[in-house]
Every structure is written in structure tokens, then in C-alpha cells.
Amino acid sequence: MTDAELARAVALEAGALLARIRGAGDCSGKTLGDRGDHDANLLILDRLRAARPDDFILSEESVDDRARCAARRVWIVDPLDGTREYASGSDEWAVHIGLAIDGRPAVGAVAVPALARVFATDDVAATPPPLPDRLRVVVSRSRAPEIARGVGEALGATMIPMGSAGAKAMAVVDGRADIYLHDGGQYEWDNCAPAAVAMAAGLHASRIDGSPLVYNCENPLLPDLLICRPELAERVLAAVRAGRG
Numbered sequence: 001m002t003d004a005e006l007a008r009a010v011a012l013e014a015g016a017l018l019a020r021i022r023g024a025g026d027c028s029g030k031t032l033g034d035r036g037d038h039d040a041n042l043l044i045l046d047r048l049r050a051a052r053p054d055d056f057i058l059s060e061e062s063v064d065d066r067a068r069c070a071a072r073r074v075w076i077v078d079p080l081d082g083t084r085e086y087a088s089g090s091d092e093w094a095v096h097i098g099l100a101i102d103g104r105p106a107v108g109a110v111a112v113p114a115l116a117r118v119f120a121t122d123d124v125a126a127t128p129p130p131l132p133d134r135l136r137v138v139v140s141r142s143r144a145p146e147i148a149r150g151v152g153e154a155l156g157a158t159m160i161p162m163g164s165a166g167a168k169a170m171a172v173v174d175g176r177a178d179i180y181l182h183d184g185g186q187y188e189w190d191n192c193a194p195a196a197v198a199m200a201a202g203l204h205a206s207r208i209d210g211s212p213l214v215y216n217c218e219n220p221l222l223p224d225l226l227i228c229r230p231e232l233a234e235r236v237l238a239a240v241r242a243g244r245g
Contacts, residue, residue, distance in 0.1 A: 004122035007097040007109035015111035033087035040079035076192040082164025092163025098192030100215035108196030121200035138168040150243040169194035204233040
């Protein structure tokens with residue numbers, strides 16, 4: 001099984017588990033979110049350790065083993081991206097299985113159960129649909145970054161509120177949106193798998209200053225992200241610079 005096949009299989013299985021947990025209806029709210037985070041994390045760790053025993057794993061839901069910093073290959077996972085959405089009954093949540101090799105987002109799979117789909121680096125289309133007349137920017141439903149609103153206004157774009165980071169990134173991958181711009185509060189597990197998938201699909205993925213995304217850092221904070229159509233990258237980055245004065 002290739003790394004991409006493994007990532008897809010694990011994301012699919014974890015997504016199915018999370019759907020079953022929520023569908024059982026025996027818990028709700030924070031209890032449901034905590035259970036989903038915990039159980040999905042255990043499944044993912046078990047599958048990755050069995051298949052790739054020599055690799056390290058950085059998970060949002062596990063204690064960080066800093067020995068990973070010296071490793072070339074580190075799986076970076078978010079067992080339940082969008083815990084709040086999942087716990088509230090929303091469909092805007094995802095499972096992230098990413099693999100960083102030498103600090104770069106090399107392999108990834110993002111399961112979006114609401115779409116009955118797993119987006120993976122070995123099977124995403126690299127031919128996007130034509131750009132719409134009015135650009136579309138996906139932003140957080142609960143806390144849209146000020147910079148994203150400013151860039152949207154500068155580009156005359158429509159703002160589309162959406163839940164989890166994975167759901168927003170995959171909306172750009174499958175052509176439902178054109179730009180995902182985030183500033184503040186993300187960690188490596190929030191965007192490693194989405195960035196890997198986006199890049200495999202031929203999209204631009206970077207920090208919002210245009211610098212490369214680097215993973216497996218000692219501090220996993222990676223607060224800002226731009227995923228967009230490649231032909232829009234310079235316009236978006238210029239609007240970000242203008243907005244920051």
C-alpha cells in the first residue's frame with residue numbers, strides 16, 4: 001500500500017467511525033465531540049503504527065513526542081477537524097491524514113463524510129473549472145479573519161461561510177470556491193493534509209506572505225494559510241500586503 005493509499009484508507013475508516021458514533025445518538029454536545037476526537041485518534045494511531053512502524057505521528061489529540069523533529073517522515077493528523085461542527089450536528093467536519101517528508105506536505109487525504117468523499121493526493125483532478133465571474137472566498141462561519149474579509153472586498157468576491165478547515169480547503173479543490181485564506185489560530189494538523197491535497201490538485205498553497213508551508217517544526221503552530229487557484233495567487237498576496245499596510 002502506498003502512502004497515499006494508506007492515508008485514504010485511514011481517513012475513510014475514521015470518517016465512517018465518526019459517522020457511526022454520531023448516528024448512535026447516545027451522547028451529544030461536548031461529550032460527543034470528546035468521544036469522536038478520542039475514538040478516531042485511537043483508530044488512526046493504531047492503523048498508522050501498524051502500517052508504518054518507523055514513522056513518527058503528530059496528532060492534535062496525542063502528547064507530542066519531540067523526537068519527531070529529527071525524523072524525515074512524520075504523519076500529521078487531525079482525527080476530527082471541526083469538533084464543534086461535529087458536536088452540533090453540522091456536516092462541515094473532516095478527517096485529516098497528512099504526511100510531511102523533509103518538512104514538506106508530501107502526501108495527504110481529507111475525508112469529508114458529508115460529501116461521501118475522500119480527497120487524496122493520488123487521485124485529485126489537476127484541471128479546475130473556469131473561474132466564475134465573481135470570485136468566491138470561503139471563510140470561517142464563526143470567526144472569519146479580518147484579512148480574509150478585506151481581501152474579499154478588494155477582489156470583489158463573494159464570501160462563503162463554512163465550518164472546518166478541511167471542508168473549506170476541499171471546497172477550493174473541487175471548484176465550489178476559489179480562495180481559502182486564514183490568519184490566526186491554526187496548527188500543523190489543521191492544514192498539512194489539506195495543503196498536500198491542494199498542491200496535488202495543482203492549486204497554490206502557502207503562508208499568507210507567500211512563503212512555503214513548512215511542517216514538523218518544534219512548535220506546531222502554523223497560524224496562517226492561503227489555498228487558491230494558481231492564477232489568483234499573486235492578486236491575493238498583493239491584496240494581503242495592501243491590507244496590512
